[in-house]
Structure formats: structure tokens, C-alpha cells
Amino acid sequence: MANEKKMDQVILGLLSHESLTGYEIKKRIDTRLKLFWSASYGSIYPTLNSLEKEKKVTKSGASKGGREKYIYTITEQGRDSLREWLEKPVVKDEFRYETLLKLFFGNEIGEEVTIEHIQNFQDKIQEQLPFLRASVEQLKEADEEKTHQYYMLTALFGKMIYETYEQWCEIAKQSLSETICNEK
Amino acid sequence: MANEKKMDQVILGLLSHESLTGYEIKKRIDTRLKLFWSASYGSIYPTLNSLEKEKKVTKSGASKGGREKYIYTITEQGRDSLREWLEKPVVKDEFRYETLLKLFFGNEIGEEVTIEHIQNFQDKIQEQLPFLRASVEQLKEADEEKTHQYYMLTALFGKMIYETYEQWCEIAKQSLSETICNEK
DNA sequence: TGGCTCATGTAATCTGTTACATGATTCT
DNA sequence: AGAATCATGTAACAGATTACATGAGCCA
Numbered sequence: 001m002a003n004e005k006k007m008d009q010v011i012l013g014l015l016s017h018e019s020l021t022g023y024e025i026k027k028r029i030d031t032r033l034k035l036f037w038s039a040s041y042g043s044i045y046p047t048l049n050s051l052e053k054e055k056k057v058t059k060s061g062a063s064k065g066g067r068e069k070y071i072y073t074i075t076e077q078g079r080d081s082l083r084e085w086l087e088k089p090v091v092k093d094e095f096r097y098e099t100l101l102k103l104f105f106g107n108e109i110g111e112e113v114t115i116e117h118i119q120n121f122q123d124k125i126q127e128q129l130p131f132l133r134a135s136v137e138q139l140k141e142a143d144e145e146k147t148h149q150y151y152m153l154t155a156l157f158g159k160m161i162y163e164t165y166e167q168w169c170e171i172a173k174q175s176l177s178e179t180i181c182n183e184k
Numbered sequence: 185m186a187n188e189k190k191m192d193q194v195i196l197g198l199l200s201h202e203s204l205t206g207y208e209i210k211k212r213i214d215t216r217l218k219l220f221w222s223a224s225y226g227s228i229y230p231t232l233n234s235l236e237k238e239k240k241v242t243k244s245g246a247s248k249g250g251r252e253k254y255i256y257t258i259t260e261q262g263r264d265s266l267r268e269w270l271e272k273p274v275v276k277d278e279f280r281y282e283t284l285l286k287l288f289f290g291n292e293i294g295e296e297v298t299i300e301h302i303q304n305f306q307d308k309i310q311e312q313l314p315f316l317r318a319s320v321e322q323l324k325e326a327d328e329e330k331t332h333q334y335y336m337l338t339a340l341f342g343k344m345i346y347e348t349y350e351q352w353c354e355i356a357k358q359s360l361s362e363t364i365c366n367e368k
Numbered sequence: 369t370g371g372c373t374c375a376t377g378t379a380a381t382c383t384g385t386t387a388c389a390t391g392a393t394t395c396t
Numbered sequence: 397a398g399a400a401t402c403a404t405g406t407a408a409c410a411g412a413t414t415a416c417a418t419g420a421g422c423c424a
Contacts, residue, residue, distance in 0.1 A: 005411060006282065013289035023375050033288065036281035043412055045377055067420050069375060079292065086286055086293040090301055094280040097220035098190065100341060102270055104217065105197035106334045108263065109270040114334070117274055149363060150290045150298075153356050157284060164348040172337050179333060189383060207403050227384055229405055252392090253403060 004091065007039060007047045008056075012082040015057060015074040017147055022048055022070070032151065035158040048072055056081050103172075111176040118176075122169040125162050132159045188275065191223060191231045192240075196266040199241060199258040201331055206232055206254070216335065219342040232256055240265055287356075295360040302360075306353040309346050316343045 014020060014028050022045050029039050051057045056078030059070050074082075099121045106114035136159050139152035198204060198212050206229050213223050235241045240262030243254050258266075283305045290298035320343050323336035 006280075006285065007411085009289075010285065013285070013292070016289060016292050021375070022377090023373095033285070036279055036284040036288075038278070038280075040413055041375095041377075042379095042414070049377095067375075082289065083293055086289060087297055089304055090282045090286060093283055093305075094222070094278075095220055096190075096222075096278040098274045099277055100220040100338050101190065101194065101197070101217070102274060104334055104338050105193075105200060105266065105270060107331045108197070108200050109267055113271055120273060121277075147291045149359065150288055153359060154284050154288050156355065157352050160348050160352050161345065164344050168341050168344050171340065175333065175337060191383085205403070206405090207401095224385055225403095225405075226386070226407095233405095 007043050008051060009082060009085045010037060010039065011044070011047055011051060011072075012056060012074060012078050015072055016079060016082055019071050019073040021072070025072075032154075035154065035161075051078065054081075106176075111180045115173055115176050118169050118172050122166060122173075125165050125169070129159070129162050129166070132162060135159075191227050192235060193266060193269045194221060194223065195228070195231055195235060195256075196240060196258060196262050199256055200263060200266055203255050203257040205256065209256075216338075219338065235262065290360075295364045299357055299360050302353050302356050306350060306357075309349050309353070313343070313346050313350070316346060319343075 010029065010033070011025060014025055020028065022041070025044055025048075026039070026041060029037060029044075048057065048059075052059050052072075054077075055075060057072045057074055059072055061068075061070050099117055102117050103114055132155060135155045136152060139148050139155055142148050194213065194217070195209060198209055204212065206225070209228055209232075210223070210225060213221060213228075232241065232243075236243050236256075238261075239259060241256045241258055243256055245252075245254050283301055286301050287298055316339060319339045320336060323332050323339055326332050
């Protein structure tokens with residue numbers, strides 16, 4: 001009973017919103033799910049194939065011109081399977097913050113380097129925050145479509161967490177630079 | 185050039201604080217690093233063996249009685265290797281929030297079930313928050329030891345993030361239950 | 369014409385978990 | 397005496413990434 005792979009559910013979930021190609025699925029993951037999920041082509045395409053064999057999606061070869069391009073659509077069976085998973089309680093949320101690992105062991109390398117790691121972390125956050133804030137505002141207004149509310153709540157989650165990251169970065173940098181001063 | 189396994193660095197980092205057995209390493213990960221890292225025996229013991237072969241740690245069989253028990257100690261070479269890694273910029277922080285995945289696709293299953301997922305998430309957070317808050321306070325005072333400051337900052341990170349999680353949970357539950365009311 | 373984006377896919381490899389196997393010691 | 401904790405380790409398997417291979421369409 002292995003860790004129950006979730007790629008199946010991610011793809012079915014995205015296809016429950018709209019029919020997509022493998023390439024578009026990757027883009028959705030890299031934009032809309034970016035805050036809490038990631039995946040590579042090497043797991044997307046094989047999963048699409050297995051989902052088709054299980055009749056949870058259908059593949060339609062809409063090759064415009066001679067170029068290969070397949071649009072995947074969720075089936076009723078696929079929707080049932082997705083709902084079944086959605087009903088089950090969450091098994092586990094997982095995090096691997098390399099940044100915090102380097103911080104935890106920071107004593108071995110010193111404050112200057114550690115502050116730099118925190119700064120890099122903060123830079124990435126500041127880069128994404130404006131987009132996140134705009135997304136939340138935009139999604140709050142667009143409440144005609146029902147999926148928007150769910151999307152908005154994940155964006156809000158991201159916004160709130162990122163703002164907290166930022167506050168923490170300031171405190172952590174401050175704390176470490178004080179230590180440097182006391183040493184001198 | 186694969187994803188650069190970090191188990192090596194985690195173990196070296198923990199051993200840079202104090203000599204430990206494999207079993208104790210697991211405990212440290214499950215308590216002090218819990219907020220941002222995890223690992224199983226199946227990866228700890230093999231890593232310890234390979235680190236010994238690379239002369240980054242030494243193994244001393246302190247078998248009290250006839251019971252097998254090995255205490256691992258970091259070598260200078262191990263410390264160099266750890267520092268080398270600590271100096272390099274962070275490659276990637278990774279998250280996999282199954283909870284947010286179920287939320288994002290929540291439209292397919294409805295508000296009630298989704299609220300339950302959020303509630304479960306919140307319950308876990310509320311369970312851990314008191315301990316986190318106490319840790320931060322305790323670590324703030326104990327500033328004799330230098331490693332404590334780094335430990336404290338990770339605990340503070342956890343505390344701040346968990347408090348934000350909680351606030352978000354309240355907002356999200358509210359938002360979804362309003363939708364239920366409007367439907368009726 | 370050169371570069372970017374669209375588009376699909378596989379093989380090698382990595383990394384880690386799960387489940388199992390085993391047994392001593394300590395606490396109640 | 398029995399349960400919980402201390403303690404080590406491996407084999408099978410799962411799940412995913414990376415790197416490679418390939419090529420069409422579009423824009424400047």
C-alpha cells in the first residue's frame with residue numbers, strides 16, 4: 001500500500017474544469033497549482049496514458065495540420081473516481097524547505113551566509129507577491145463561475161502565507177545581524 | 185545530475201550539533217525538523233553507512249551490554265562537506281499540500297466536504313500551536329548556546345506560519361458556508 | 369533565418385517509503 | 397508479565413525527475 005500517487009487526481013481534477021492537452025496540463029500546474037504542487041512531463045504523459053486505459057479520460061486527436069496534438073477529456077468514470085478521492089480525508093501534506101534546513105544548521109557556517117539564504121528566499125517571495133495580490137482581487141470579483149471561489153481561496157492562502165514569510169524574513173535577518181554586531 | 189539528495193546533509197547537520205545513533209537521528213527529525221523535513225529509517229541507516237564509507241562520519245560501537253548500538257560522530261571531512269553545501273544557494277523549497285489540492289478541485293464535491301477537509305487541517309494546527317509557542321518562548325531565553333538562535337528562528341517560522349494557517353482556515357470556512365446559505 | 373513556444377514521449381536513474389525481520393531493555 | 401520504547405537493518409516497490417530525442421508553427 002504505497003504512498004498513493006496523486007498525479008492521477010491532479011490530472012482528473014484539472015480535466016474536470018476543462019479539456020486539455022498534456023502540455024496545457026503542465027502549464028496549469030506551473031501557474032495555478034504552483035503554490036502547492038508541481039509535476040514534470042515525465043509523469044504527466046505516462047499518467048495520461050494509464051488514465052485512458054482505465055477509461056477515466058478520452059483522447060481526441062485534434063491534429064491541426066499534421067502536428068500531433070491530443071486533447072484529453074474526463075469521462076463519467078473519471079469524475080466518479082475523482083469524487084471518490086475528494087471525499088476521502090487528506091492523508092498528508094508535505095513540505096521540504098531547504099531554506100529552513102540551511103538555517104537550522106546555520107551555526108556551522110555563520111550569520112552572513114545564512115542572511116544571504118534568507119534574502120534569496122525573500123526576493124523570490126517579493127517577486128511573486130504582487131501577482132498573488134492581483135489574482136486574489138480579480139478572483140474575488142469574478143464570482144459568476146463556481147470554480148473561481150475555490151481558486152480564489154487557494155490564491156488567498158498563498159497571499160497570506162507569502163506575506164507571513166516576508167514578515168518572518170525581516171525578523172530573522174534582524175535577529176542574525178544583531179548577533180553579528182554583538183560579536184564585533 | 186539528479187535532484188541532489190539532502191539526506192546526507194541533514195544527517196551531517198544533526199551530527200554537527202552532537203553525536204547520535206541512527207535511532208536518535210530519526211527522533212530529532214521527527215521533532216526539531218518536523219516543520220520542514222521528514223525521513224524514514226529506510227533512508228537514514230543506508231545513508232549513515234555510505235557517509236561512513238566516505239569518511240564523513242565515524243561509527244563507534246558503544247554496545248552497552250550485548251545490545252547493538254552505534255554512535256555516529258562527524259569528522260573534519262564531514263564538517264567540510266556540510267559547510268560546502270551550506271554555502272551553496274538553496275536550490276528549491278518544495279511543498280505538496282494535498283489539502284489545497286482537494287480545495288482547488290472542491291467544486292466537484294461541494295462545500296460541505298471541502299469545509300471538513302479545512303477543519304481537519306485546522307485541528308492539526310491547533311493541536312501543535314501551543315507547543316510551538318512554548319518552544320519559541322523557551323528558545324528565546326536560552327541564548328547561551330549559539331545553535332539555539334537558529335533553532336529558535338525555525339520555530340518562530342513555524343509559529344508564524346501556523347498562526348496564518350489558522351486565520352486562513354477561519355476565512356475559508358466562512359466563505360464556503362456563506363455559499364451554502366446563498367444556495368438554499 | 370533564428371529563436372521561442374507548442375507539443376509529445378521515453379529511458380535511465382534517483383530517492384525515498386513501506387513492510388518486514390529481529391530482539392533487548394525499561395517501565396508499570 | 398506485558399507493553400512500550402530503544403535499536404538496527406534490508407528488500408521490494410513506488411513515484412518522480414532529468415536528460416534526451418524529435419519536430420512543427422509562429423514571430424521578428
